[in-house]
Amino acid sequence: MERTVTVEPEAGLHARPASKLVQTANRFDADVSIGRADDGDDGLVRADSMLSVSGLNVEHGESVRVVAEGSDAEAALDAVCDLLTSPVEEGAEGEAAGESDTDGGGPDAEDA
Amino acid sequence: MRTLDGVGSTPRSGVGTARWYRPEADLTLPDRPAPESVDVDTELARYESARDAVREALREARDRTAERVGEEEAAVFEAHEGFLDDPTIIEDVEAAIRDGTPAPHAVADRFGEAVAQFEGMEGRMAERADDLRDVRDRLLRALLGADGGEGGQAVTDLAALPDGTVLLAERLTPSDTATLDPDAVAGIATIEGGRTSHAAIIARSLAIPAVVGVGAELDSVADGETVLVDGEAGKVVVDPDEDLRAAAREAGPEAIRDRVETIDGRSVEVATNVGGEAELAPAAERGADGIGLFRTEFLFVDREAPPTEDEQYEAVTAALSAFSDDRVVVRTLDVGGDKPVPYLDLPDEPNPFLGRRGIRLSLDEHADLFETQLRALLRAAATEDGDGLAVMFPLVTRVEEVERAVARVEAVADDLTSEGVDHAVPELGAMVETPAAAFLADALAERLDFLSVGTNDLAQYVMAADRGNDAVADYHDPLHPAVLRALDRTTAAVEGTDAWVGMCGEMAGDPALTELLVGLGFDELSMSAVTVPDVKRRVREVDADAARSLAADALACETRSEVLDVLGLDDRAA
Numbered sequence: 001m002e003r004t005v006t007v008e009p010e011a012g013l014h015a016r017p018a019s020k021l022v023q024t025a026n027r028f029d030a031d032v033s034i035g036r037a038d039d040g041d042d043g044l045v046r047a048d049s050m051l052s053v054s055g056l057n058v059e060h061g062e063s064v065r066v067v068a069e070g071s072d073a074e075a076a077l078d079a080v081c082d083l084l085t086s087p088v089e090e091g092a093e094g095e096a097a098g099e100s101d102t103d104g105g106g107p108d109a110e111d112a
Numbered sequence: 113m114r115t116l117d118g119v120g121s122t123p124r125s126g127v128g129t130a131r132w133y134r135p136e137a138d139l140t141l142p143d144r145p146a147p148e149s150v151d152v153d154t155e156l157a158r159y160e161s162a163r164d165a166v167r168e169a170l171r172e173a174r175d176r177t178a179e180r181v182g183e184e185e186a187a188v189f190e191a192h193e194g195f196l197d198d199p200t201i202i203e204d205v206e207a208a209i210r211d212g213t214p215a216p217h218a219v220a221d222r223f224g225e226a227v228a229q230f231e232g233m234e235g236r237m238a239e240r241a242d243d244l245r246d247v248r249d250r251l252l253r254a255l256l257g258a259d260g261g262e263g264g265q266a267v268t269d270l271a272a273l274p275d276g277t278v279l280l281a282e283r284l285t286p287s288d289t290a291t292l293d294p295d296a297v298a299g300i301a302t303i304e305g306g307r308t309s310h311a312a313i314i315a316r317s318l319a320i321p322a323v324v325g326v327g328a329e330l331d332s333v334a335d336g337e338t339v340l341v342d343g344e345a346g347k348v349v350v351d352p353d354e355d356l357r358a359a360a361r362e363a364g365p366e367a368i369r370d371r372v373e374t375i376d377g378r379s380v381e382v383a384t385n386v387g388g389e390a391e392l393a394p395a396a397e398r399g400a401d402g403i404g405l406f407r408t409e410f411l412f413v414d415r416e417a418p419p420t421e422d423e424q425y426e427a428v429t430a431a432l433s434a435f436s437d438d439r440v441v442v443r444t445l446d447v448g449g450d451k452p453v454p455y456l457d458l459p460d461e462p463n464p465f466l467g468r469r470g471i472r473l474s475l476d477e478h479a480d481l482f483e484t485q486l487r488a489l490l491r492a493a494a495t496e497d498g499d500g501l502a503v504m505f506p507l508v509t510r511v512e513e514v515e516r517a518v519a520r521v522e523a524v525a526d527d528l529t530s531e532g533v534d535h536a537v538p539e540l541g542a543m544v545e546t547p548a549a550a551f552l553a554d555a556l557a558e559r560l561d562f563l564s565v566g567t568n569d570l571a572q573y574v575m576a577a578d579r580g581n582d583a584v585a586d587y588h589d590p591l592h593p594a595v596l597r598a599l600d601r602t603t604a605a606v607e608g609t610d611a612w613v614g615m616c617g618e619m620a621g622d623p624a625l626t627e628l629l630v631g632l633g634f635d636e637l638s639m640s641a642v643t644v645p646d647v648k649r650r651v652r653e654v655d656a657d658a659a660r661s662l663a664a665d666a667l668a669c670e671t672r673s674e675v676l677d678v679l680g681l682d683d684r685a686a
Binding site: 008010014015016018019020022023046048049050051052054055057086087 | 187188190191193194195198199200201226229230233237239240454458459460
């Protein structure tokens, strides 16, 4: 089974959204693959591979196709598509310097 | 004795034995043996146990960073784990081993290809190359270390450095830094890096003296030399004389338990910022006079649903009992569209720092969460240690917001009364993080018990410079005259009223700025626990009158460099 959805996370399929996707794909007894909607079957890569998912370089707003097979295919598809269609924020890109302490941030970084 | 100049990062000194950390040099691979001489089963097992060790280290680094720095900074380690356990990489590495390649070479080859795939690309894709290198190096270190140094050189295990080590490196990654044992590492000095780099921030939160950006001269220091790292002056002294060593030892992290006042008797509360329960005991040990910023966000992240009223009550009462004689200022939920809290259904906004966040959400979209939080807080205020409780609202820009928030508090108090639940109304305050709040400080102070300035955000909004964007890092500095004048506007508005004014922010924890802040009229300074002893010591040296005239001179400045001149500070990495 398969579904086509628009990628909502502002960070696209990078950093945190990418690792969440891979973690989710790994959680189910199903083979999940993902690719750009326009790229056809040749564009599909394994959704349980961080390397493959990052390599797609999918940005916010792009349309992607998710294919799942196996006993948990439906649940896997639901979970993955849920993730792809929930806006997760840019600030979650952990590496950039000093940012983002507004939130739960550094003990030292002030705040707020 | 010779002295190298850098940029002071953690304002503290330490003396120890120099030890270079050169991850690249450590990772020289032995020569490739003939394929038929490779024991495939041994190499496969070696690869698997190296992955186990690295996975464990990544999870530790993740948890440690989440606790000490923040969830967002910790997320990078999850991505690293994704690459470590990537099934396509594992399949390829195992296939190469079966073809007679030793595990380290198979790992280096496969990760080399993966790095090449991302290298030379822009932005986020280039960051993936860095991630892959980081994971590869960790794996190689685990593999070569396990080999007993037979082929590779001795490997530096950052988590197990001998006591009294001064770690020298070209640069440290955030993951390197989070791995360090603060009890063993007497100091850090790096060739590259700035005061606001991620690694520097983590070093400060671990209380490790650090000087960054020393430059290539640091190469002249040899392993085994005695080195003093003076994080306050931004100097690295090689082979320091006995006086300097003694001074460094004296300036150690000894806590001052008592409250402090200036030479002429003005009392200044030196409090701490807390972002998790694990930080309470260490903060108390360092002599903090209470909590000036208790972030409640940690209660909301990494879970599927918001915390219950009882959970929040427990967390707040735990903070109150850790500081039973002191004030504990709790900030109500401060989130916005840049925060990873999926169940909060935060809006997807093009510019979340100028969007729905802080008190704006609490008064409308998140009114239910706000009510639950206020119920927990009002109940906590009625407990034995509850009279020290104070509650502040984030990102206030309008007087009406304060009026509505106070009305919410009163409504919750009425509800609790009619339910027969014990409660009390704590002190109420607003954060001053926006130019709007600074301009309206008099009107806010009239309606509240206190104001507390969040300097990182205030600098961001006054200077129109994203605090997360390195390209505008030189704008994002609280020592710009415009920011100082916003601080002055705030403190002047409170002077002569019953309200008090504090500051919670990185600026508050910098002992080099204590005199200025006392002069500006702050009653309370709240900071990372690590700097509490240094700032307390500094307050005792300040003369309040002299401080006032210093502040007046700084406020008269028109540029940041004039401000630095007035304060007698070298131009630090902004």
